[in-house]
Amino acid sequence: MRKKKQITAVEIRKFGPGANLFFNIFLGIFALSCILPFFFIIILSLTQESDITTYGYQFWPKHWTFASYQYLSKMGHQVLVSLGVTIFVTVVGTIMNSLFSSTYAYAISRKDFAYARFFTIFALISMLFVPGMVPTYLIVTQMLGLQDNIWALILPMSFGVYNVLIMRTFFKTSIPEPIIESARIDGASEFKIFWTIVVPLAIPGIATISLFTSLGYWNDWMNALLYINKDSVTPLQYLLVKIQNNIQFMTQNMANNGAVAGAANVPSEGMRFAIVVVATLPIALTYPFFQKYFVKGMTIGGVKG
Amino acid sequence: MTQGVTNTDPVPVSQKPDLNFFQRLWANRVFLLMVLPGSIFLIVFFYIPVLANVVAFQDFQYSDQGFIYSVLHSPFVGFQNFKFFFKSADFWLVLRNTVGYNLTFLLLNFFFAIFFGVVMSQMRNQRLLKVYQTSMLFPYFLSWAILSYFVYAFLSSDKGILNHMIQAMGGTPIDFYNSPWVWPFIIIFLGVWKGIGYNSILYFATAMGIDPSYYDAAMIDGANKWQQIKNVTLPHILPVATLMLILNIGGIFRSDFGLFYLIPRSSGALINVTQTFDTFIYRALTTTNDIGMSTAAGLLQSIVGALLIFISNWVVRRKQPESALF
Numbered sequence: 001m002r003k004k005k006q007i008t009a010v011e012i013r014k015f016g017p018g019a020n021l022f023f024n025i026f027l028g029i030f031a032l033s034c035i036l037p038f039f040f041i042i043i044l045s046l047t048q049e050s051d052i053t054t055y056g057y058q059f060w061p062k063h064w065t066f067a068s069y070q071y072l073s074k075m076g077h078q079v080l081v082s083l084g085v086t087i088f089v090t091v092v093g094t095i096m097n098s099l100f101s102s103t104y105a106y107a108i109s110r111k112d113f114a115y116a117r118f119f120t121i122f123a124l125i126s127m128l129f130v131p132g133m134v135p136t137y138l139i140v141t142q143m144l145g146l147q148d149n150i151w152a153l154i155l156p157m158s159f160g161v162y163n164v165l166i167m168r169t170f171f172k173t174s175i176p177e178p179i180i181e182s183a184r185i186d187g188a189s190e191f192k193i194f195w196t197i198v199v200p201l202a203i204p205g206i207a208t209i210s211l212f213t214s215l216g217y218w219n220d221w222m223n224a225l226l227y228i229n230k231d232s233v234t235p236l237q238y239l240l241v242k243i244q245n246n247i248q249f250m251t252q253n254m255a256n257n258g259a260v261a262g263a264a265n266v267p268s269e270g271m272r273f274a275i276v277v278v279a280t281l282p283i284a285l286t287y288p289f290f291q292k293y294f295v296k297g298m299t300i301g302g303v304k305g
Numbered sequence: 306m307t308q309g310v311t312n313t314d315p316v317p318v319s320q321k322p323d324l325n326f327f328q329r330l331w332a333n334r335v336f337l338l339m340v341l342p343g344s345i346f347l348i349v350f351f352y353i354p355v356l357a358n359v360v361a362f363q364d365f366q367y368s369d370q371g372f373i374y375s376v377l378h379s380p381f382v383g384f385q386n387f388k389f390f391f392k393s394a395d396f397w398l399v400l401r402n403t404v405g406y407n408l409t410f411l412l413l414n415f416f417f418a419i420f421f422g423v424v425m426s427q428m429r430n431q432r433l434l435k436v437y438q439t440s441m442l443f444p445y446f447l448s449w450a451i452l453s454y455f456v457y458a459f460l461s462s463d464k465g466i467l468n469h470m471i472q473a474m475g476g477t478p479i480d481f482y483n484s485p486w487v488w489p490f491i492i493i494f495l496g497v498w499k500g501i502g503y504n505s506i507l508y509f510a511t512a513m514g515i516d517p518s519y520y521d522a523a524m525i526d527g528a529n530k531w532q533q534i535k536n537v538t539l540p541h542i543l544p545v546a547t548l549m550l551i552l553n554i555g556g557i558f559r560s561d562f563g564l565f566y567l568i569p570r571s572s573g574a575l576i577n578v579t580q581t582f583d584t585f586i587y588r589a590l591t592t593t594n595d596i597g598m599s600t601a602a603g604l605l606q607s608i609v610g611a612l613l614i615f616i617s618n619w620v621v622r623r624k625q626p627e628s629a630l631f
Binding site: 014015016019020023024026027028030031032033034035037038040041044052056057058059096099100101103104106107108110112113114115116119122123124125126128129130131132133134135136137138139142143144155156158159161164189190191194215219220221222237238240241244272273276279280283284287288291294295 | 329332333335336337339340342343344346347349350351353354355357358360367371372373375421424425427428429430433434436437439440441442443444446447448450451452453454455457458459461463464465466468469498501502506530559562563567570583586587590596599600603604606607610611614615631
C-alpha cells in the first residue's frame with residue numbers, strides 16, 4: 001500500500017540506532033514469550049513420562065521419546081474421533097457461514113433490492129443486544145432438541161453479522177456498480193450476476209471471513225461445553241477441556257476400548273500435551289501465510305458503511 | 306429459477322413504483338432468497354432467544370411438551386429472580402470482579418496497544434518487525450482451552466517451571482491454583498498478553514499512515530525522537546484511541562469466559578477472584594439449574610451493555626460524528 005513512502009521515509013521517521021537496538025531487544029523478548037510456551041508444550045509431549053514424574057516439567061528433558069505420539073496413534077481412538085468432529089464442524093460450518101453471510105451482505109448492498117434497508121437493520125439490531133447464554137441454551141436444547149447433536153456445534157455460528165458488515169463494505173467498495181448494471185442490461189439473471197461476476201471479484205473478502213470463521217469453529221469449546229456430553233461428538237478443543245479436569249478420562253477411555261493391558265503405563269501427561277500439539281499445529285502452520293487476510297479483516301471491519 | 310429476473314429495462318424491475326405488495330415480493334425474489342438463510346438464523350438464534358428472556362420473570366418449569374409450552378405455563382414471579390440475585394453475596398462479588406477486571410483491561414490495553422503500535426512503527430528493520438508481529442499474533446489465534454495447558458506448564462504447583470525456578474533460587478514454592486492473591490495479576494497479564502498483537506495493529510497502521518512530511522517538519526524544527534512521537538505520532542493516534550476506548554466501554558459487563566473459567570481450572574479456592582457474570586451464569590445454570598435467576602443475571606448484563614453502547618455512541622457522535630456507530 002504505502003511501501004514506497006515507507007522506504008523513502010525510513011531515515012526520517014525511524015528510531016536512531018541506540019533506541020532501535022533497545023526496542024529490538026524489548027520486542028524480541030516479548031515476541032519470544034508469545035511463541036515459547038508452544039515450543040515448551042512440544043518438548044513436554046516428547047518427554048519421557050518418568051522424567052515428568054520425577055523432575056516435573058523441564059525445558060530440556062533427560063530422556064526424549066515419541067511414546068506419547070505412538071500411544072496416541074495406537075490407542076487414541078477418542079482423539080481421532082474428536083479430530084474428525086472438529087474437521088467436519090469446521091469445514092461445514094465455514095462453508096455455511098461464508099455462503100450465508102456473503103449472500104446476505106450482497107443483497108443488502110444492492111440498491112435494486114427494495115427491502116435492503118429493512119434487512120440491514122434486521123441484522124444490525126443483533127449487535128446491540130446479547131440474547132444471553134441461558135435463553136440460547138434453552139432454545140438449542142428445548143426447542144431445537146440439539147443436545148448431543150453435532151449440529152449444536154455448527155448452527156449457532158453458521159452466520160455472522162460481523163462477517164456481513166465486512167462483506168458489505170467489500171461489495172460496496174470493490175465491485176463497480178456499472179459492471180453489474182451492464183450485465184443486467186445484457187439480460188443476465190441476478191443469480192448469474194452473483195455467481196459469475198460478483199463472487200470471483202469478492203474472493204479476497206470471502207477468504208478473510210472464511211479464515212475468521214474457520215478459526216472460530218476450530219477453537220470453539222463453549223458450544224460443546226453447553227450442549228455435548230457424548231464422546232462421539234466431542235470436538236478436539238472440548239476434549240482438551242475434559243482431560244484438563246479429569247486426568248483419568250484418557251486412561252478410562254482406553255480401558256473401555258479394550259486396551260486394558262497397557263493402560264497402567266500410558267504416558268497420560270505426555271499424551272495430553274501431544275493432544276495440545278495436535279490441536280495447535282494446524283493453526284501454527286497456517287496462520288503466518290494467511291496473516292494478511294486477518295489483518296485486512298481487522299481493519300475493514302472498522303469501516304462504517 | 307436460475308433464469309431469475311430477465312430484464313432489458315434499465316430501471317430494475319424490483320424498484321418499479323406501481324407494484325403491489327405481492328408483486329414487489331415476487332420481483333425481489335432472488336434477493337429475498339439470498340437473505341433467507343441469514344434471516345432464519347437471526348430469528349432462531351437472536352430474536353427468539355431475546356424473547357425467551359421472559360423466563361427471567363418466571364419460575365421456569367421444564368415440561369415434556371416442548372419449550373413454548375413450558376414458557377407459557379410457567380408462573381410469573383415478577384422481579385423475584387432479580388431480587389434474589391441482588392440480595393445474594395454473589396452479586397457484589399461478580400459486579401466487583403467483572404467491572405474491576407474490565408476497567409483494568411481497558412486502561413492497560415489502551416496504554417500497551419498504543420505503546421507497541423508506536424514502537425513498531427518506528428523500527429528500522431522491516432523483516433524483523435514482521436517476525437515480531439507474527440509471533441505476537443500467535444496467542445490471539447489460540448483458544449483458552451489450549452492456552453490453559455500453556456499456563457499450567459508454568460504454574461503447576463509440583464511440576465510447573467515457575468516453582469522450579471523459585472526453588473532453585475531458594476524460595477518456597479507457591480501453590481498457584483490455591484492462592485487467590487496471585488490471580489488478579491495472572492489474569493490481567495494473560496488478557497493483555499493474548500490480545501496485544503491484535504490490539505496494536507490498529508495503532509501501528511494508523512502510525513504508518515502519517516504523512517512523513519510532518520516528521521520532516523518536526524526535524525527541521527529540531528525535535529528529537531521523543532518530541533516527534535509526542536507532537537506528531539500521538540496526536541494522530543489519539544482520535545482513533547479515544548474512539549476505541551469509548552466503544553469498548555460497552556463491553557464492561559462482559560467477560561472472556563475461557564480466561565476466567567478454564568485458565569484457573571475452575572478451582573474453587575479461586576472463586577473470589579475469578580467469578581464474573583459469565584462464569585456465575587454458567588455455574589448457576591449447570592450446578593443449581595436455576596434457570597430464572599441465571600437468565601435474570603444475563604438479562605441485566607445485556608441491558609446494561611446495550612445502555613452503555615447507546616451512551617458511548619451518543620458521546621462519540623458529539624465528538625467525532627463520522628465515527629459513530631449509528
